[in-house]
Amino acid sequence: MIVVVGAGPAGIAAALRAQECGARVTVVDDNPAPGGQIWRGDSNVWLTRFRASGIPFIASARVITGDAQAQTLLVETPEGARKLTWDKLIIAAGSRELFLPFPGWTLPGVFGAGGLQALAKSGLSVADKTVVIGGTGPLLLAVAAYLRQHGAHVKLIAEQASPAGLAGFAKELLRNPNKLLQGVALARHIAGSPYVTNCWIESATGQGRLEAVTLRQGRRTWTERCDFAAIGYGLVPDNELATFLMNSPNVVIAGTGELNLAILEGEIAGFTVAGYPERALGLYGKREKAHRFATALQHTFALRHELKSLPRPDTIVCRCEDVTFGLLCEFPNSRAAKLHTRCGMGPCQGRICGPAAEFLFGWNPGSLRPPLFPAKIGSLMPATTE
């Protein structure tokens, strides 16, 4: 039995390729429906094939922990805890957004860029809402295009990268005609919303909810009133489970934040794990090209150091435990901060503040222990093995 964690592009590609090879496959995902983030609520060839494949899909399943020796996975579903046994495990857990703390970022109405898009794809009407988008990377453009198509008034897209960096990226686009076409299509959709480079959101203000953001570009600062802010500083891999289980020879990790790369890695993982690695041979070259593109992305949209000065002493960094930047400044590493302040010990288990603290202080993420997600006590009791 092959178990695939994650029903995004990588997980779906892996599951379908493994099934093609005759393997028995089960897919688990935290979301109520397959697709992951990028294919949330979409229909496409891969999703259609997956739905028709008959591959068992365990929805709304949080992976609490795994056991590399016993080759099991403990998942919590609305119907209760289940223990899944696997011969091979493919972890395609995807990515989350990188959030950088700034004054006011905890106000209701400040969302992740992908976060607001995910909510819109889940049914939130953004029609006639005024939105300021900020952060870095091509996701901002995709989100802007999506929100505009759904009636939002996107006032501004604040990209922290410099125009020089973006010019380098444009050259990379020319080597990838498909990406270039996607870019041109996006540009058409965002025409009318200014795309401002060297620019970032410095603070958010409002009484109990977001009312305005203050932007900075060089020495100039100004304020824009808005209903929503959508802010994302790139992606961080959801590698908690992978880190925990990676020493097992029967665990394969696939997929990253870039769509083509994720699909290719999923396919390679599926073929390989199902015992037909030779079927994946033709994919490695494409993977190399996709990887090159993803690396160029990272280089272009590297975060500028000014963003480290955004938080003030009273700015919250750990949103679960309300630990401020000023307090964290007193500690030399994440472990000391955790022991003294509970930073990273709330329900998100440091998934939001961990990468932020890594950027702000250069702290390595602390050690990882199960449960990897908050779980019910009952779920941690011995569960029936399937």
Added chain:
Amino acid sequence: MAECIVIRVNGHAISVRDGITVAVALLQADELHFRTSVTGEPRAPLCGMGICFECRVTINGHTHARSCQILVREGMQVVT
């Protein structure tokens, strides 16, 4: 078009589209105070994908439910 169903938010009945998440239903009803942080701040969803736990509400008596990962159901009782 999806049918409408009725859920209760803090005791008030609201009509929402079937198939949406609880978080979307609340935002759509202009409810932006999902939970109160440990120092008393109002909070609303950030990540929209089940990671940040800012969208936690009580659903049918179950506390700390991530509203962005749970679909609305007829008669659901949501407490922020």
